[in-house]
Amino acid sequence: MNLLLIVVLGAIVEIAVWIGVAQFISGWYVFFWFIIAFFIGLTLIRNSTAGIMPQLQQMQMTGQLGNDPTVTKKLAYAFAGFLLMLPGLV
Template identity: 55%
Template sequence: MKLFLIVLAGLILEVFVWIGVGDLVGSMWYVFFWFIAAFFMGMNLIRKYSAGLMPQMQQMRMGQMTGDPALTSNLPKILAGFFLLIPGLITDVLAVLILIPSVQNIFKNVMMKTMAKRQQAMMDKMMGGMMGDMNGMGGGAQGQNPFADLMRQMQDMQQQGGSQRQDSSIIDGEAREITPDVQKIEMKDVNK
């Protein structure tokens, strides 16, 4: 309900700004043409900066947070493109503000903190409240998460930076000798 009221208030405010700017510049057609130009600019921003980001977004959503600079630098630009798609002068001003580099840095910091909190919450949820079960039941096996040991090992590997990787120079397989079919080239006499 609160979100609906915020969207409704924003919509009403946008309409008043449209009318005010239309009266200020002399015609509502200028505002209309600006909306069309902003729409295409937003589409170009989204198309340019979103290429190849979907796998990285899915990794972040699954909790495998990566500090990829391409992802963190492109998300504010994609958000600015989305704001330009929405017809409205207030959202267009927000899009221009997001394109300022110092605002992008603030956005990146907030986004990374939010993703770190979300990842920690997901890990706590996956652990199934294991620490609470151990404290409340004296470490008994009943009520514990059966995946707690696996999750602990995954956290240890993540903290160690994956230094326990297997040697990639070992190839498992079987060898057998084959003899290729040798075909002889016959010479034909061309003088016949």
Template identity: 55%
Template sequence: MKLFLIVLAGLILEVFVWIGVGDLVGSMWYVFFWFIAAFFIGLNIVRKHASGLMPQMQQMQAGQMSADPTLSGNLPKIIAGFLLMVPGLISDLLAVLILIPPVQNALKAAMMNVMMKRQQAMMEKMMGGMMGDMNGMGGAQGQNPFADMMRQMQDMQNQQGGSRDSSIIDGEAREVSPEAKKIEMKDIHPK
């Protein structure tokens, strides 16, 4: 209900700004043409920066991939593109503000914090569901045996901090016994 009232108040404010700017410039046609131009500019920005966005977002949400710098760099631009596509002068002003690099950096930091909190909550929920049967297995009641592991994972994410070194490959090592190939000495002397 709050969101509905906020959207309704925003729409009413947008209409008053449209009328005020239309009176200021002398014609509502200029405002209308600006909306059309801003729509195509926003569409161009979204097309340019949204390629490959959904698979990366799904992987990040599933916790399979940490923050990709290209994704976190493109997301504010995509949001600005969508705001330009929405007809309204206030939304266009917000889009232009988002395109300023310091504002982009602040928005990226806020989005990364939100995503890390969601990932942490998802981990706690998963580990909490596993705790139901663990109390009778020697674990102290009310303590999470995975708390240390979750803390270490969060520390590792904080150390990475959104800039990931592309030369590091995560993996698992195991010992492999090589198959010894022997050279047979059949005819070493030519006849």
């Protein structure tokens, strides 16, 4: 029940912030900001996963997690891209 309440309150706060920002600047600017952020996130995911996909497949085949810092860095970029793809101002 608490999780449902948090999700509903989060959605209400998100909509209220969207309306407030839209009244302050413009609703179209906010909309286009979400579109641009989505494509930036998509680009981050594509660029980061393209370089490390063979290494991740090798890790999956051997069952061992490597200690390669580039894999960790690229996974962080992929996660950042995923978060950019999620719309939200809060």
